[in-house]
Amino acid sequence: MSTLLLLSSSTTRRRIVQSMKYYPSLLVSCSSVAFWRTASAFVPIAATSSGINQAAVVAATNTNTGRAFSTTTTLFSKMDKSFPTWSFDKPCQSMEWTDMLTTKLTVASADTFEAGDLVLVGVYAPAKNDDDESNDDDKKKEEEEEEEEEPVIALSGMAAELDKRLGGALTEVMTDNHKAFKHGATAGSTTPTVRIVVDGKVRFLILNETFGVLKLF
Amino acid sequence: MKTVLFVKKRVRLILKPQHRKLMQTKRYVVVGLGSTPKDDDDKKDDKENVGFSLGKAIAATCDAEKKITSCSVLLPAALEASTDTMRDISTGFYQNLYSDNRYRNGDKEKKMVENLKTVSLFSEAKGAESTGPSLEEGQKIAKGVFMAKDIVNAPHNVLNSESLADTAKRIAKESGGRIKCTILDKKDCEKRGMGAYLGVARGSETEPQFIHLTYTPPSGKVNKKVGIIGKGLLFDTGGYNIKTQMMELMKFDCGGSAAVLGAARAVGEIAPEGVEAHFIVAACEVRYAAKIFLSGMTLFVFYLVHSMTQFDAI
Numbered sequence: 001m002s003t004l005l006l007l008s009s010s011t012t013r014r015r016i017v018q019s020m021k022y023y024p025s026l027l028v029s030c031s032s033v034a035f036w037r038t039a040s041a042f043v044p045i046a047a048t049s050s051g052i053n054q055a056a057v058v059a060a061t062n063t064n065t066g067r068a069f070s071t072t073t074t075l076f077s078k079m080d081k082s083f084p085t086w087s088f089d090k091p092c093q094s095m096e097w098t099d100m101l102t103t104k105l106t107v108a109s110a111d112t113f114e115a116g117d118l119v120l121v122g123v124y125a126p127a128k129n130d131d132d133e134s135n136d137d138d139k140k141k142e143e144e145e146e147e148e149e150e151p152v153i154a155l156s157g158m159a160a161e162l163d164k165r166l167g168g169a170l171t172e173v174m175t176d177n178h179k180a181f182k183h184g185a186t187a188g189s190t191t192p193t194v195r196i197v198v199d200g201k202v203r204f205l206i207l208n209e210t211f212g213v214l215k216l217f
Numbered sequence: 218m219k220t221v222l223f224v225k226k227r228v229r230l231i232l233k234p235q236h237r238k239l240m241q242t243k244r245y246v247v248v249g250l251g252s253t254p255k256d257d258d259d260k261k262d263d264k265e266n267v268g269f270s271l272g273k274a275i276a277a278t279c280d281a282e283k284k285i286t287s288c289s290v291l292l293p294a295a296l297e298a299s300t301d302t303m304r305d306i307s308t309g310f311y312q313n314l315y316s317d318n319r320y321r322n323g324d325k326e327k328k329m330v331e332n333l334k335t336v337s338l339f340s341e342a343k344g345a346e347s348t349g350p351s352l353e354e355g356q357k358i359a360k361g362v363f364m365a366k367d368i369v370n371a372p373h374n375v376l377n378s379e380s381l382a383d384t385a386k387r388i389a390k391e392s393g394g395r396i397k398c399t400i401l402d403k404k405d406c407e408k409r410g411m412g413a414y415l416g417v418a419r420g421s422e423t424e425p426q427f428i429h430l431t432y433t434p435p436s437g438k439v440n441k442k443v444g445i446i447g448k449g450l451l452f453d454t455g456g457y458n459i460k461t462q463m464m465e466l467m468k469f470d471c472g473g474s475a476a477v478l479g480a481a482r483a484v485g486e487i488a489p490e491g492v493e494a495h496f497i498v499a500a501c502e503v504r505y506a507a508k509i510f511l512s513g514m515t516l517f518v519f520y521l522v523h524s525m526t527q528f529d530a531i
Contacts (some may be wrong), residue, residue, distance in 0.1 A: 091423050095380045096319045097387075098367050100360055103314075103333050105307055105352045107298075110341040113349050116287030118244045118276060124295050127253040157293055157341050170247055184249025188270030190278060194245040 110158050121159050121170060125185035153183065169194045234335050244282055248274050250296055268302045272309020272355075274374075279330050280314065288336045298345035300354075303338070307355025310336065312362040317370045354487055361483025364388070368475035373452040373468050376502035378418075381451065381474065382426035385498070388478060389430060392485030401427035418501035420456050420509035428474075430481045430496040440491040445480055447473030449500035457511060474498040 086092040153171045155163050163170040173191045174181060181191050250267055271290075279288050296302065313330040319325070338345075338352075368376065368384070382400050389398035403424050406415055411427070418425035428449070433439070453470040454460060460467065481496040503509075 018227045091377045092375045094382050094383045095367065095371050095376050097384075098315065098317055098319065098363050100356070100363060101311060101314055101330070103330060104335045105310060105338070105356065106335065107303060107338040107340065107345055107348055107352060109345055110339045111289065113291060113339045114289060114337070115243050116289040116335070116337065117283050118246070118279065118288040120248050120278060120288065121288065122248050122271065122292045122296060124250050124253040124288050124293060127255050158291055158339075159293065162291065166245065169245065172280035173245075174247055181247070181249060184247065185252050186249050186449045187251040187267045188274040189249040191247040192275055193278075193282065196243050196245065 001117055001148065119161060119162075120190075123155065123174075123184045125183040153178075165198055166194075171198060239482065244285070246278050248278075250293070253295060267296065268288070268305020269309040272306040272311075273313045275306070275336060276310045276313035276330075277337060278331050279336065284332055286332050286334050288333065288428070290293055290336065290338045292338060292340040292342070294341035296342060298340045298342035300348050300351040303348040304351040304355040304358070306338065307352040308358045308362070309355075311359030315363055315366055317366065319367075319370075337383075338506070357486035358483045360486055361479040361481075363479075364482045364527065365475040365479030368478060369469055369472055371468075373502070376468075376471070377423040377453055377502065378421065378426040378449070378451060379423045381449065381471070381478075381498070381500045382428055385428045385430055385478060385481075388482050388485060391482070392432075392488075395432060395435065395488055396481060396485045397431045397433070399429040400430070401429070414499050414501070416510045417450070417503060419504050420454075420503040421501040422506075423502070425501040428478075428496075428498040428500055430478075432481070432484050432492075432494040432496070434490045434492060435488055436490055438491060439493040442493045442495070444495045445477050446497045447475070447477030449474035449498035451500060451502040453503045454505065456505070456509050473499075491531075522524050 153174050154160075155170065159170065174183065174196050177191050183187055247273065250271065275288065277288060279285065292298070316327045318326045318328070318331045335430050364384075368381070371380075385400070386398050389396040401409070403415070403418075406418075406425060406427055414427070415425060448470065450470045451468070451474075453467045454464065477496045481494075484494055
């Protein structure tokens, strides 16, 4: 387009510009750098020579080519930013550090217990029997038998009180997951999350991610 | 009457607004603490393992449960509320919430426990209230862990001998005068006859930086002196004895220096009494360079001559 404008006579140029007055969006929508430079150069001519509402053209030009300008400006401003870590000649002088978390950890007596959004209840599994004489095979059999048996869960202390207050939700989730959770025999093992709905008919809800089972009690 | 409904598929609950409000209620998770300790020996072993495991479990659960702002942890009386246990819980919690977002942007950034403000431990054991300072100590240790992870994770175009020396200076500055930082440059090392170190550093883009951090206790009384030395080879290609495999992992060669500077940061924060600690890192890298050390060359180490055939073994 720019070549055409440069080579053409002034009359031809006016004809081209006049033909474009019906397509102002065509004039301004192209975001190519070469085109909008050319377009912005001849827009005032188009406005004066063809009688197009100059304000409208300027507005259209500002709106659309303005977008092109802003994009390009952002691009160049990004490019102008010096690379923060190293340059071609100079190695990096400083390493960024990861900030420490702002979460506060506190400790208090269980007497002052208040339930937060999430409550974790720590439980110990029953003590292991020390039968050194028994063989590995016997131990395996015992473990298998234990797994097959119906688990009896007896919570104590504040955990028992809390379980009672929640209508047995903790016992229920431990019973359901006794094979994986093993009554908490592995330190740091957890059960699926139990969500307690206070009002309404639903008392508690267990969403078991492992087995994809949703239970409503 | 109890109603049980089983849905044998993973489900997405579509709820009415009034029911959705009801669903935003408390969440409960049971955490295992291991088998009940029988005797004192068991309790000792238990203390060492349970704290970190519990801290890790708290961190993982809090991160998994989105949009929670507070978390309460109920601990049974059987778990002794000692300073060691509380410190381990705190360290385990904070160090497992490390996420290195320094070289990530946009969706790749992984923010841990964004909304979580407080985690409250409620212990049934006696004297739990007095263990508050040990939680802070655990957080300070975790700061050191963060430092070590930052150093190991940093790519080599960011972490060279100069930026590692800068890190050491910042650790000293952060300690509020408890740690003094001394950096020996190339000339200082030459004066001291540190030939082995300089021989390796000839293959380095940046000049060698011998880092020495000295911690002195606030009271000034020293009963014991401790020295901690870590390997500060920030990238090891092996020189002409080039590594034939796992070259991309060679930035991890500075793991020793990461542990040392991490420990320095933690010690500077905790400020223990009666101990003077020295943290030493000889920082450089081994690339290919015109000046690089070749097989058969001799090294002058403290005015003794050594002939080296295997460069990578230095």
